[in-house]
Amino acid sequence: MEEILMPKLGESVTEGTIENWLVKPGDRVEEYDALCEVITDKVTAEVPSVLDGTIGELLVSEGDTIEVGTPICTLETDGTSGKETSTDEPVESEPEQTGQAIKAVQQAKEGRKSKQNAAKGTRISPVVMRLANEHNIDLGTVEGSGIEGRITKKDIQKVIEGDFSAKSQMTPAPQSDDIGEKREISAGEEIPVTGVRKAIADKMSYSAQEIPHAWLMMETDATNLVNVRNRYKTSFRENEGYNLTFFSFFVKAVAETLKEHPMLNSSWQGDKIVINKDINISIAVAGDDKLYVPVIKNADELSIKGIARKISELADLGRKHQLTTRHMEGGTFTVNNTGAFGSVESMGIINHPQSAILQVESIVKRPVVIDDMIAIRHMVNLCLSIDHRVLDGLAAGEFLSAVKQRIENYSVETTSIY
């Protein structure tokens, strides 16, 4: 069975009207016999048969306008029986074709899958890179739907929209009285989170979420300590070439006290608490916008001078951004010199996996009552954060009291800094 198509009857002619059929179904025609007359807006012409055969069905009525290429009638050519082919063949071939189609789809899918695994994320288009930077999106977390798993602009737009809706759900509805004042926050400079900043952020988030913190603070009389330090301050600087800092005395006191209270020098390990044998004190050192936590190893074995020297060295490296991982490994307890920038009270986040951190605040002169008399004393607050899984208030309180006593017992007469 062949179909006769509407022929093209001239340049720019795209359709024609069948004016008159010259044959009817069952008529025998030879090649080039006229089948019908067609009118276009340019010509009137006869459509010739392209084959010998018998007319099957007329598909277009007289007067209809049809596009070039549309079938106008069917023709049973010599040697073929249209009826047989039209009834039997499709029935048999259909399941086979469907089977092949399914197989082809499966193959295409598998092909796509393996390619996805091979090259995911390796090609980032400019717009995707720009949007990821603008919205702080880690491209590693975005599913790619493009060719070979490429992340498309649409993929990243979905992430941005999803983020936005998640955020707006979490934010509590604004109070009715501040709606009027609500303004769009205009974005200023954007700082990419990388390197040390990212490490700090990760570590702090982890500690804050993982460790159940508890806090306590003790007021300590540092008048004697101030006297000791003032006595040696100038000569020490001249002899040693670096400063004898207050902080060295505190680190020394903490290191000695940890020996008596080893639970403060431990770490939570899930199913056990490990008590560390070495007393390695981490200290916080700031360098520009960065925060380093280098370690004074075996601080309990060092004199005040030795600690002062270590602190001086590490602070120096920190300012020059020369501290390496080696300097920061192995800490078991952290002493943080928050007083250096004038703080009198703070709540530190524990330096995971340690179990406590001590914040040494500013030493300030204050009137205090001693033996029912008012005196002007150099006072300092010691703020301790503990991992409540490892320590309870009692152990922490005992430890902090012991540190306090050590500080208060420094004296010009008995304390050796060497």
Next chain:
Amino acid sequence: MAKISYLQAIHQALDFEMGQDENVFVLGEDVGKKGGVFKVTEGLQEKYGELRCLDTPLAESNIVGTSIGAAMMGKRPVAEIQFAEYILPATNQILNEAAKIRYRSDGDWDCPMVIRAPFGGGIHGALYHSQSIETVFTSTPGLKVVIPSTPADAKGLLISSIRDNDPVLFFEHKKAYRLLKEEVPEDDYTVPIGKADVKRDGDDITVITYGLCVNYALQAAERLSKDGYEAEVLDLRTVYPLDREAIIKAASKTGKVLLVTEDNLEGSVMSEVSAIIAENCLYDLDAPIMRLAGPDVPSMPYSPPMEDYFMLNPEKIEAKMKEIAEH
């Protein structure tokens, strides 16, 4: 509004302008008594007389030269070049004279002339009747090159071209003449020259094209829609000078751009469109800029299978659109 063909829309524009401005006249080969080989100017000579609808000798340089002279003296000639390929003998008149009259005379003279010519393939016309020759003219400041894609645009742009005070080349796709029909505003109707037009909204990919390919791209976009991708289709309408603003906006919108022309690929209008996008939209691109065009062979072949191979159609455009959508 009546539904009329692309060809009838052009006829209507000519008739309207000749009716309202007696300086407008038509000249060209067989445009008068025969009404043009495509019947665009049919009836105009009867209506407006032999002096306003002139049959000329077969000499394109003469047709354009005559038009330039008439235009400089205050007439508004609309010259017809029977097939766009035949324009080449007149290129000296167009590129060296018409385009530069305003510049050369420091603004004292102008050349309000339109040259109409049917271009494009897919009509079994072979080498002298199927070519796209717009790029011959799309790097000559002083000229405007307009290629409408719909009957309404054809009417509106032709009226604007006739009223323009500089030479305009107006290329009509000959396959579109009787293929495209739509409702076209009657009487006075203009479409601005130099402005591209968004023919379809979409946010997955952007297709930029002109001429008959706009229709093909719209058909392809409807099919692609079934696969879940929505295509924006921008019709350039004026291919010189280009509407940079519209191109940048459309390209930036989706970041995935397909440029379609039935002209030969290398050095086509789309090469310039591609450069505009590359210069302005790098940080909005989500895929390489892709082009779909005729192959770099001398001409559209006569043999039907070979003509199909050369000529674009909705299937080819859809396949390429899908490729870039899935990128």
